Amino acid sequence: MVSDVLPCYLVCDVSFSMTDHIDEVNAGMREFRGVVHSDRRAGAEIRLCVVVFAERPLVVRPLLPALDPAEPVRPRQEQGSDFGAAFTLVRTTVERDVGDLKAQGVRVRRPVLFFVSDGRATDPTWPAALARLTATASCPVMIAFGLGAVDRRALDRIGTSRVFLGRDGVRLGIALASSVARTAQRPEHI
Template sequence: MTAGYPTQDPASSYATLQKCLPTYLLIDVSGSMQPHQAALNQTLRKLHRALADSPRVSEFAHMSIVAFSTQPWVVLEMVDMEYVPAMPEVMCDGATNYGPAFALVRQRIDTDLPALRAQGKAVMRPCVFLLTDGAPTDSGWEAAFGALVDRNWNRRPHVITYGFGAASEHVLARVATKAAFLADGSAAQDEALAQAINSLLNTMVASARAEEMQIPTSAPGYRSIPVEYVD
């Protein structure tokens, strides 16, 4: 201890910081999503408006959007949605390659979490919401997924999956670490997509209220399926 200056308990200091849940929306924009491109962009705009109008939620659950098809790309870098003037639009085309998408999310986590801490936030374990309408078209994607959820990596995220259209129940269950949902067929695909985004939004609202991650146990229009990966 330096003379004349009391030390501060690091745990006490951490407890006074603004909590932040880094949230990643990993969304399939492959060619099979082309008929639903307008609905997807409309749904993303609604998500943006809902978060921008809820400062408490958007401040707690900072969000990044990553789209993937043949290759993945960052649609929106990690941000408080209150400060995003408009949601970028996405185009749907290409294959459904999971491996590069998981690898990019892992890279972004390694970039985003230190940046959030540098802003003086108490950063929680991140969460990835995967939305897909099909099965992976690349071989060997499991290695990239394994790296993303590696128990020896302390930044590994929770993963929650939503599948509709021709999504594979087996893959959804295999990729999820906390919860997996498959559309029950009661709604058209455009509506199923909107229902998945609404479930994500409700999860973020509940988590902000609790100031900790709340895992969804159900989603309207979807049935829950058992996860294979146990975190």
């Protein structure tokens, strides 16, 4: 039985504005899995949940070992990017997952939230939902990854720990793997 678990949440905008970047997201998830696969100990500790959103959010992969293959993320032909609904779903998902793991006697490291988007929210009240997420006892380390023509100010508000931009030549899988590795090195449990 694994005694420590690091929950990771990949939250991906799949709205119409992100259609051209979904292949990069899927390549990044495969690359991340390859990095985790190279370190069996880390692979046993890291769990990955994938949440997609456009006009509404959806958990497309529950919190499972990161070594388990993930289904490819699919774009939606929806104009909206409802950040607030995504943050609300992630908050309840993280709280439930952390509670379930603790009930199993597992020590839980501080979760990592890796938010992938162009940063162009269509709901003006999303900062309130973000504030509720970051005010929880199981507040994740917040990392943002911007693809396309990004709204840097929005991504800076979300990625309080770090912001990566694909246009700078940073690959999503490497950014995700390095963020998880950096968090895993901290002895922080919740």
